[in-house]
Amino acid sequence: MSSPHFLDIFFYPTSVAVVGASREPMSVNYRLVDNLVKLGFKGNIFPVNPNADEIVGLKAYASLRDIGAEVDLVVSAVPARMTLDVMKECVDKRVGGVVVVSGGFSDAGELGGKEQSEMARLLKENGIRAVGPNALSPINSENNLVISFLPARKIIAGGVSLVFQSGFYDPRLNWIFCDFHLGVNKLLDLGNKMDINEVDALEYLAGDDSTKAIAIHIETVKGDGKRFVQILKDTTRVKPVVVLKSGRSVAGAKAAASHTGSVARESDIVFDALLKQCGAIRAHTVEEFFDFAKAVGFLAPPRGNGIVIASLSGGEGVIAIDAAQQHGFSLAKPGSNAYAKMKAVFPPWEIPLNSFDLGVCAQFHGWRGLYDVLFESMIGDAGVDCMVVGLPPLGMMFDPETACKPFLLGKDARIPVAVWRLAPDKSLDAFIEALESNNVPVYPSAERAIKALSVVYRYHNWRRAAG
């Protein structure tokens, strides 16, 4: 960490108290504690529930006041109308920071809004910073701090930090880590943003050395707009920032206002122009948000726009070429040496040409060793800046480690390689996991692989130009 920041206590608490912890294994408030225990949070866990002696094998406390030790972070998950009392206890206990998980405040009409203001005022007067309400936060893979309503299966550490304005990521948590294989460094859900907002989050993650890339979902800018732009500008000069802005439409903005009590102030066109000017990467859909986050988290910058495409069929190659051209790539022209090496796996009547049709090669030469020849001939060729490669849905012929090897040549040479698979295929799961744990991203289509790769290219191009 560079210098102390008020968000430190949210990501690196030595103790967490969960107020409203439940004994009922099917309830979401049970899981708040259970996840910390099962995933091995490196710190003390204090469940608070006046009607329980023990929760998930831990001693339960009747109130925060009954905890003998200091409490760094309080996660409050009691009903909205009881939350203010918990906040008063937080003040008495002089806790380090508070996350209010419960909704029912500015997201739920006038009364809720009033209560939220009262709560915010109380905490501010007493110098306690707060996330939420209506926020499931935080996650930190460095110390296995995971606040989630889902039974979280595992956490994969990585360089991407995520910020959300809504818990919409939570039902996807196991997917993010276990299926999508996105290595996450930190995750913050901001909810109604009564105190800590997107500006704070961005500022913190910009200065966080273990965060290599940031992906942020926002509906509204609640902090100082000018400061947001300035911090965004400063951040993109050192690390990529992917932004998913929802509440773009008139009806969407109205809904955003009602569910978190925030108001969108800028029109979408203005916002779009701002993002471009700041060098931020805009995602237009949830799929793009995750696709782009993976790309900027995994891939080295291509040094130019010369792309090699290796598809499983000629038809798929044409589709990939269209996408490459649409997204600013040109077909790389590898040297004669590289072509000569490829010739060995092509049938005699075919002339190897970028894009390469691996389907034709496989019929002639078989799959074994095909990817070795492809990567050995292309990586290191001066004309090749990046590659996209299709995977056959044929199950694995080798163990995942061996199968991965040729794909990693690109990584060693800092030539980014993105992969696409033709269809979900359980027999490829272990191989895909091995690729992604080595930062080779696998996408569900050639078009998505190429679009994601183009985002990395354009970002680094912008950064080079911005100096």
Place this chain on the structure above:
Amino acid sequence: MSSPHFLDIFFYPTSVAVVGASREPMSVNYRLVDNLVKLGFKGNIFPVNPNADEIVGLKAYASLRDIGAEVDLVVSAVPARMTLDVMKECVDKRVGGVVVVSGGFSDAGELGGKEQSEMARLLKENGIRAVGPNALSPINSENNLVISFLPARKIIAGGVSLVFQSGFYDPRLNWIFCDFHLGVNKLLDLGNKMDINEVDALEYLAGDDSTKAIAIHIETVKGDGKRFVQILKDTTRVKPVVVLKSGRSVAGAKAAASHTGSVARESDIVFDALLKQCGAIRAHTVEEFFDFAKAVGFLAPPRGNGIVIASLSGGEGVIAIDAAQQHGFSLAKPGSNAYAKMKAVFPPWEIPLNSFDLGVCAQFHGWRGLYDVLFESMIGDAGVDCMVVGLPPLGMMFDPETACKPFLLGKDARIPVAVWRLAPDKSLDAFIEALESNNVPVYPSAERAIKALSVVYRYHNWRRAAG
């Protein structure tokens, strides 16, 4: 069928001979026969291989001439340089039609092109129609006729017929049927189109009563362009046609020319305008191609653009509203009766509002019966034209049949319902399969569900206007 057509023999042969059938279970030429046997093709199967007595338990023949019975369809999968001899045998045997699976013709340089012309001339002189070369065809779910290089697991019958200009669908075959649950009526891969082309295919499927919707992938129009436009126009007045055009870019068109030996004649802008004018639905990516095919295959036309959105979180609701507005929907305004019914599942402090946040309801009311209340209150309301609904990744609480029931209310009332799931979740697989076998499509994101639904709406709107 309306009236006899020369493509009938390709989809309804009483006998199929596979020339070049292999005894080697790992080879693609073994699977050509194995799929017909395993999937139970309703007709005679004659493997032809001079070096085998038996293939997949069937008597093998040294040549077509040795088959005592009549042969309706020949599937030729011998190497390119041996194919002309097989065609001569086809002529001698007076077979009904020929599919040339092998590549290495106009897709592979001058010599191959010459051989293709010679082959085409021979067949034409003798009145034998041909698909390919370089084509894996056909599939017909009515009689389990499946020509594929993959071990095909099963065939689901349905109303969508597919046309491809390249075998790029083949590695996806099991995905299409078993994971994507697209009910397919007929499938034709056209390959190099030395004889039968996209105009023939479209004309045939337009007149085919069991084909309710058509999805066609083309790189080039090889038939009469004016006739293609006229048939497309005529077809869209009776059934929806989704078109994926690849070879859109200059480099892509060049690659398309080299891999099938066809030349793209129109610019992409002209082509786009043509499709619009004809009322065809353009897919811009492979994912859209399949998403749209499923939508037009499964969904009844919405009578208007009033949409109800039910999401799992407020944040996801905002994202869905943005997408709905972008794709031409407006938020439906259900009547007070419908709202009153919904009120029962919302916490007292929340006012139910379209989009509906089911996450809030679930916390208050639980998941059980939630979808019943949603559909019972919305379907039948005069303000509701269509719905998109999110699925929780929580595993199934009920058996799939019971869980499906409320979703089918829409189908009965001809109010189209599209569903999205938040993340792939194996515990939901049986439920999703049950939904899709009942023509309720499930998409991987709200945005994709809404975009696909909008395509159905716009198509039927166009058709009403076109009269």
